[in-house]
Amino acid sequence: MPNEQPQPRRAPWPQDTRVLDPRSLRGLAHPLRIQLLRSLRHDGPATASGLAGRLGESSGATSYHLRQLAAHGFVEDDPSLGKGRERWWRAVQRGISWDESLHHDADPAVRGAADLLLHEVAAHHTQELSTWIATRHDWDPVWAGASDMSDFTLRLPPAVARDLGERLHALIDEYRDHPQADAADAARVRLHLHAFPQREG
Secondary structure (H helix, E strand, O other): OOOOOOOOOOOOOOEEEEEEOHHHHHHHOOHHHHHHHHHHHHHOOEEHHHHHHHHOOOHHHHHHHHHHHHHOOOEEEOOOOOOOOOOEEEEOEEEEEEOHHHHHOOOHHHHHHHHHHHHHHHHHHHHHHHHHHHHHHHOOOHHHHHOOOOOOOOOOOHHHHHHHHHHHHHHHHOOOOOOOOOOOOOOOOOOOOOOOOOOOO
16 A cells, blocks of 8 residues: 555564575465565564454464464564564565576475465566556656566576676665665665566567
């Protein structure tokens, strides 16, 4: 939802990036777990019941899957927020990465988990973009000019495509803790980066 108010700086992440291995990939590859982790990363710490309300799920389901995420090291208790029996959860890492060998793992369960995760991410990107298009008139008009929905076609070998992606990631990282992040007109900005080969003809 549009939010014109400046957002407080988030506390430093316990870890920046989690590199997935076959076990952790299988542990994450469930639609609700992916949603829970995304919500904790984007919207901050929450209880199981709070997440249930955000996602339209039962608190029993969110509690179970939060425990599974914790068992794989994706989430943990937030001791600064818990009071009494109330258990607050936070994401441990800012993001995830993985080695391309997981796409070709000998275990079909690992390959299936990779497929599920990629499809969930792609579906969420589509949903976010559609939400922006549908709600763009609710925002200050200056955001229409500041947003971007471009596509490009290049001819590159795999090594050069990888280099391009790494350079784009490095550039984006320079803006993560920008000095103007607390400006009155600042908002959370989502960037989607998709790069993939395409058949010609």
